[in-house]
Amino acid sequence: MDIQLNFINNSNDVNNSEIVIFQKNVANFDELSVAWMVIRYCGVGDNYPFTFPMSMYVCASDSWGNYSPQLAAKTGDLFSMAFTTSGDRLLPSGNGTSPKEVQVRNELSKGAINASIYKSGKLLATKTSIAPEQKAVFEFKPTIWIGVVSQIVQGEVMNSAIISDINTELSLLGIASADIVMTGGGPGPNSTPFSFNLENIVMA
The missing domain is CATH 2.60.40 (Immunoglobulin-like)
Known part of the structure; x- marks a missing residue:
């Protein structure tokens, strides 16, 4: 609420x-x-x-300057930035390793990503330069x-x-x-x- x-x-x-x-x-x-x-x-x-x-949204950008849509996120969620047939996309990936965190993993083969959390459409937190196979973790x-x-x-x-x-x-x-x-x-x-x-x- x-x-x-x-x-x-x-x-x-x-x-x-x-x-x-x-x-x-x-x-x-x-x-x-x-x-x-x-x-x-x-x-x-x-x-x-x-x-x-209480609701929050996650967004990611890649090293080519592309931004994903903001996806609804709740604690415990894992998201992955992955290369698909339609380019780099931020996708829900089930549960993360902690029920208290929102996690964003870089599954691209090359290029760092930035991950951000939004509340009320305003930037709440951000993590930059997440290398491939690394992840950002957010807990509030x-x-x-x-x-x-x-x-x-x-x-x-x-x-x-x-x-x-x-x-x-x-x-x-x-x-x-x-x-x-x-x-x-x-x-x-x-x-x-x-x-x-x-x-x-x-x-x-």
Whole structure:
């Protein structure tokens, strides 16, 4: 079931800060995360409702610049990029080796592939340069990470310095809907760090 979330800016922000929301691929801790959603110009007192879907989609591209359609994926699924009579195609290949992961295997005889996961049509995670007979693995906890950033582009990989600055992880486990309330910030020496809390939680 999709989770209905509502970001509320109750902060003292004076910098038109941008808010980034993302998930971490826990199957690869050294992998850099993608800015799944960036909330811009949400003024003090404003709110930004959005849906966090449970469903996800997988897509792959080959070294010739071709992109597969996005295929519905669930944990435990295995997909393979294979050479067929109609060119390179991403095909469902049954169950992977872990019930917690979505796996994408490169079964081409030559050329690396890139594999990506999407939620709500937006890029959630990506793994590049998967060599033949190698696979990408994606695993996500039922949590989101949220923080205040600047000059981040939605859908692009964030650098490690930005990711290490974001330390708020919110668990969505069992939640049907909730407000994400941002407080803190402000000008001058009395300003406090931004903080994010779930409020008005409705359990599924």
